[in-house]
Amino acid sequence: MSAVTTNPFISLHADDNIAVAARHVPAGTTLEIAGNGLTTNDAIDLGHKVAVIAIAKGQPVKKFGQTIGFASRDIPAGTWVHTHNVVIGELELDYACASDIPPDPAPITGRAFMGYRRPDGRAATRNYVGIISTVNCSASTSKYAAAQFDHELLEQYENIDGIIPLVHKAGCAMQYGGDDHYQLNRVLSGFAKHPNIGAYVIVGLGCETGPGSFLAEKTGLVQLQVPGQQPEELPLILNIQDVGGVRKTVQRTVEVLKELLPEANKVRREPIPVSELILGCECGGSDGNSGVTANPALGIASDLLIANGGTSILAETPEICGGEHTLTRRAATKEVGEKLIERVRWWEEYTAKFGVEINNNPSPGNKKGGLTTIYEKSLGAIAKGGGTALKAVYQYAEPVTEKGFVFMDSPGYDPASVTGMVAGGANVVVFTTGRGSCFGCKPVPSIKVATNTPMYERMVDDMDINAGKVLDGSTVEDVGAEIFEMIVATASGEQTKSEAQGIGDEEFCPWSIGPVL
Amino acid sequence: MSAVTTNPFISLHADDNIAVAARHVPAGTTLEIAGNGLTTNDAIDLGHKVAVIAIAKGQPVKKFGQTIGFASRDIPAGTWVHTHNVVIGELELDYACASDIPPDPAPITGRAFMGYRRPDGRAATRNYVGIISTVNCSASTSKYAAAQFDHELLEQYENIDGIIPLVHKAGCAMQYGGDDHYQLNRVLSGFAKHPNIGAYVIVGLGCETGPGSFLAEKTGLVQLQVPGQQPEELPLILNIQDVGGVRKTVQRTVEVLKELLPEANKVRREPIPVSELILGCECGGSDGNSGVTANPALGIASDLLIANGGTSILAETPEICGGEHTLTRRAATKEVGEKLIERVRWWEEYTAKFGVEINNNPSPGNKKGGLTTIYEKSLGAIAKGGGTALKAVYQYAEPVTEKGFVFMDSPGYDPASVTGMVAGGANVVVFTTGRGSCFGCKPVPSIKVATNTPMYERMVDDMDINAGKVLDGSTVEDVGAEIFEMIVATASGEQTKSEAQGIGDEEFCPWSIGPVL
Numbered sequence A, B: 001m002s003a004v005t006t007n008p009f010i011s012l013h014a015d016d017n018i019a020v021a022a023r024h025v026p027a028g029t030t031l032e033i034a035g036n037g038l039t040t041n042d043a044i045d046l047g048h049k050v051a052v053i054a055i056a057k058g059q060p061v062k063k064f065g066q067t068i069g070f071a072s073r074d075i076p077a078g079t080w081v082h083t084h085n086v087v088i089g090e091l092e093l094d095y096a097c098a099s100d101i102p103p104d105p106a107p108i109t110g111r112a113f114m115g116y117r118r119p120d121g122r123a124a125t126r127n128y129v130g131i132i133s134t135v136n137c138s139a140s141t142s143k144y145a146a147a148q149f150d151h152e153l154l155e156q157y158e159n160i161d162g163i164i165p166l167v168h169k170a171g172c173a174m175q176y177g178g179d180d181h182y183q184l185n186r187v188l189s190g191f192a193k194h195p196n197i198g199a200y201v202i203v204g205l206g207c208e209t210g211p212g213s214f215l216a217e218k219t220g221l222v223q224l225q226v227p228g229q230q231p232e233e234l235p236l237i238l239n240i241q242d243v244g245g246v247r248k249t250v251q252r253t254v255e256v257l258k259e260l261l262p263e264a265n266k267v268r269r270e271p272i273p274v275s276e277l278i279l280g281c282e283c284g285g286s287d288g289n290s291g292v293t294a295n296p297a298l299g300i301a302s303d304l305l306i307a308n309g310g311t312s313i314l315a316e317t318p319e320i321c322g323g324e325h326t327l328t329r330r331a332a333t334k335e336v337g338e339k340l341i342e343r344v345r346w347w348e349e350y351t352a353k354f355g356v357e358i359n360n361n362p363s364p365g366n367k368k369g370g371l372t373t374i375y376e377k378s379l380g381a382i383a384k385g386g387g388t389a390l391k392a393v394y395q396y397a398e399p400v401t402e403k404g405f406v407f408m409d410s411p412g413y414d415p416a417s418v419t420g421m422v423a424g425g426a427n428v429v430v431f432t433t434g435r436g437s438c439f440g441c442k443p444v445p446s447i448k449v450a451t452n453t454p455m456y457e458r459m460v461d462d463m464d465i466n467a468g469k470v471l472d473g474s475t476v477e478d479v480g481a482e483i484f485e486m487i488v489a490t491a492s493g494e495q496t497k498s499e500a501q502g503i504g505d506e507e508f509c510p511w512s513i514g515p516v517l
């Protein structure tokens, strides 16, 4: 019997019948998990699972509160749980849409954050002014216009967080009216209409495939009204070719912005129910700890936000491919589940065109690290979204209108994925990282959660929360609650580490599905 | 007989048997073209062609010095030449690789520009310092480091044109070692090794699919040696995750650059043969005049540069698709022609995956505007490369090593196309535009040629040359010579309009073929 100072096992969810070893645990170790005494029957390696109660043959093995497989024999408490005693079983058979809908969490009421209430009712967490570049050909002009407003000039407008030039590499050489064009339109209009953008102007070249006029007409963009001015006095769209070149367009854009700034500055923070927060959940630079510390902790925060009536978006379709059954089963309706399947099929076909296969099957290395089934692996990413029912599935950058847990189709690529969620209306983002990503996403704050303590300490300028403490004895629930509290504080105006450094201009990255012509 | 003040027809090339109407010319107009008296037998509309000498049935119709079709009946001088008397004929039959190789132009010797000679012999036209960002996740860090060097600090280094952060939206979520990864590697290493980059540092995140270590190893990148310092004292690659976050990496990058700047500043312009210029030819925002004024004038300049022993790159594969026969016939060898066909096939297959067809067949509008055959339409773009033999075909961003007229596979999209040519070694770019593109491409100067006078005058802050004067009586040869002289002057250090405005950071746009995962 080895002496144990702190519990070496991590319990990820109250419903789980397994726990994960935070370090190597020898056979015969006695300890207490959730008030139950336990002695290990086998040695359990770091990242591997132990049965915390007896699991009868055929019963589900639960991790993250979700079924990752079924016991292939009786598994006594204290036993190592892995491929030798777990099978995928009926999970493999079909998507079973809406077959296992979790009950809605007990509602929590009365919690508010200090936000900006827009005239049309939307809730904002920041107040930026945007310069929306339709095409790469107007990117320099957009940047130059923003650069005219130095720190001093902006100080006059204490309620404005900054001017963001939303520039990118796309906007032309695509099929006019094709999928890629409409997808870019959704991103650009999503940012223009984002509650965190108090005013905006569109800067284009003029001859691009995706002109400002098409964008504005198809998505209903209009110029912010300024009292005492006719709407046509302040143009919504400035095309370089009409205005007469870069220099004149910069000058004109600056003039328009100078009219808009005093209006955009007229906002005050006020209490707004937490139910109006839309959380974007992302992971990037993942490591072996992601699925054990930061992601399940973010899942707890998601569940708390949803209990408060809010919304949490999971994205990154390639990360869940192969494990989508775990989501379709908890879909609120068959239609929601089928919409997810349709997106997964799209990805399978899309990547097949390039001869690329999306396959999340646990590799030999994954299995050595303790991952038993494809569902368990996918759940490491899915865990960010918590355990409530899946209420809706959205296309990339589509406006998110449902409350609760929702899914948005996106690539796993961090800047592209978060750009889609922000375009969809996310007004706060939590980003978990094991290797250390320094991500920001103006106009929305991005809270960064480290999965391990060494990285947190090495990159403390960039990391907001250390979920690595779960490996040292903190509970996932405690870190989840800490993330939730930081979501509320951040939404209320507290700066994240990435905001303090100004990060988030370069990371605007509309996802293009191609082809570039 | 109408009175004519200036010749209303434009002769595009000395070998042509047609000329193009610069305005509507009534039937019965008498005038002189190249010393020959001519009376029009038909009314010739703006953009349409007149036979300047009799063309016998079966004889080639020549525009831009190239065959665009064959007379389907005898065409007397003064007659309108269009679909009613021209057929594609044998051009349609096969690629006829290397069947019609133009003789090399009479060599012109002794012409030099004032450039920088690098220690390894390469010829530079500018002297920048580069911060090469491997992935979007290090873009902000790269920009912050460059921003630490304000105007004043750089003034100490009078021979340095600036510090360019080469940032982009890619670098991760791609197949490791796949086509897209290698293509990005070619772009990043092409810029690092570009003669116009005097020194560089690579900034990465650390966990990206395309890490700096892979880039440096596969392409042989090394740090600039600084006398008195051991190579390892100045790291080539700075990874944010190793250095400990954004703030520390910015600080370290600035320290390294401060060591490199005095070395990079030790250059002096000296005479270098014009044969060492590599010209990138691009058109963007084209209009009906592009194929009549700016493009053929650039073709003349290309031919002049090639007569001087230099290199001219044509790119933008989708713009020539369907008209590639006009290039395969003038390929210097069968192999060169076949390499071009292989690239065209790639595009046909690539776009077919997306259900997109690349089809340059003249539309009814094109035909109304005077374009008779698909070859004539493609030649409007191909005209930029002049009329000499096609010496080589390159993949996107591949190093250009052949002298003479060469082709590089690229999309038509301006920033992506020029990024590929610059990565391949282009040290001067000429960009023709009808609608008015304000393109710049650091570290290489971009000369912008307007196709028409109204746009030139409206956008005079951005346009370097007005080829629209061809419509008012100047010859294509004169404008071609003017472009050539500006190429030499620009290569020698004279600033272009876009350089004066600092344009060319945002336009760095590595072409990604996808998929983004």
Ligand SMILES: [Ca+2]
Binding pocket: A154, A155, A157, A158, A159, A160, A161, A162
């Ligand atoms: Ca402010």
Ligand SMILES: [Ca+2]
Binding pocket: A283, A284, A285, A286, A319, A412
């Ligand atoms: Ca991932």
Ligand SMILES: [Ca+2]
Binding pocket: A282, A283, A284, A316, A411, A412, A413, A414, A417
């Ligand atoms: Ca991600």
Ligand SMILES: [Ca+2]
Binding pocket: B154, B155, B157, B158, B159, B160, B161, B162
């Ligand atoms: Ca200087």
Ligand SMILES: [Ca+2]
Binding pocket: B282, B283, B284, B285, B316, B412, B413, B414, B417
């Ligand atoms: Ca182009």
